[in-house]
Structures are given as structure tokens and as C-alpha cells.
Amino acid sequence: MPYTPIVATLGYVLSPDRTKVLMIHRNSRPDDHHLGKYNGLGGKMDPDEDVVACMRREIIEEAGIHCTAMRLRGTISWPGFGKHGEDWLGFVFVIDAFQGVAAESNPEGTLEWIELDRLMDLPMWDGDRHFLPLVFDDDPRAFHGVMPYRDGKPVSWNVSRI
Secondary structure: OOOOOEEEEEEEEEOOOOOEEEEEEOOOOOOOOOOOOEEOEEEEOOOOOOHHHHHHHHHHHHHOOEEEEEEEEEEEEEOOOOOOOOOEEEEEEEEEEEEOOOOOEEOOEEEEEEEHHHHHHOOOOOOHHHHHHHHHOOOOOOEEEEOOEEOOEEOOOEEEEO
16 A cells, blocks of 8 residues: 655744744644644645745744745654544754744644753653654754654654665
8 A cells, every 4th residue: 555644844943042942832722633742833735835835834824934044854754643543744844044023822822932952841742752852963964764653652763864
């Protein structure tokens, strides 16, 4: 059977001094699959856009800021991650520069600037703890991982860098 994941972007916006990252605290919708968790910004790719255009659009929609510099840090395949067991394929970016002032919230929750050294203390998907160090490390190589989920939990993590 062919792999037909939902394609999405996930972005981590750095503060100008590079000590904080803009995160969304998913605390607005009771039916949210991510309720209570912190996450980067992003979402599903539209059929008529590439991953960079998707990332830019999602950052504008979710935070009201315009990306002026970003880097692809990696890709992650999440088989079984969705609310109903859907497969997801994510393109993970760091946004190094932006224009505008980030919104305080959006329909999904509160936007918060979090100190990078506090990031791993936040409530988040268990699997995020595996790949977030790769997003923010100094290795210039992109990472490419697969993290199957079952019943809302990661069952393994394999990653390569090229």
C-alpha cells in the first residue's frame, strides 16, 4: 500500500537575540487533538504551494509575522500520529528572522516566547523531545526521521543526517 501522508510544515521562530522561541500553547479548543500541549507553528500544505510557501503562510496565519529568513532543519514521518491514526509528513524549519510583532494568541491558543533552555520542560508531545534537540543544534546537516505513533505515543524513533 502506498504511503500517502498529510504533508505539513512545523516552524520554530527564534527571537532576534536567539534566546527564545515562539511556541503555541494549544489551550483554546476543547476538541483539539493537541489540547494542553506546546508546539511550534505550522500546518497542512495546500495543493498549490511548496513547503516554503506553506511555512510562510502558516506563520502569517498563526502569528501575524512575515518570515524573512528561514532554514529547513529536517523532515519527520509520523505514521499513525493523527487523531484518527492518519500518517503525517512534516518539514521542520527554524525561522531566523521576521518582520512584524507576533500576535498574543490565535484561535488555537496562546502564543508565548519561551526561553530555549526551558523548552524541554513544557508539556508537549512525547516525540517532540526526540527531535527538538536536532532542530536547535549546531549541526548544519538536515535530519530525516521516522517516528511511528500508536495510541497517541511514539513507539520508535530513527533518524539520519546527510
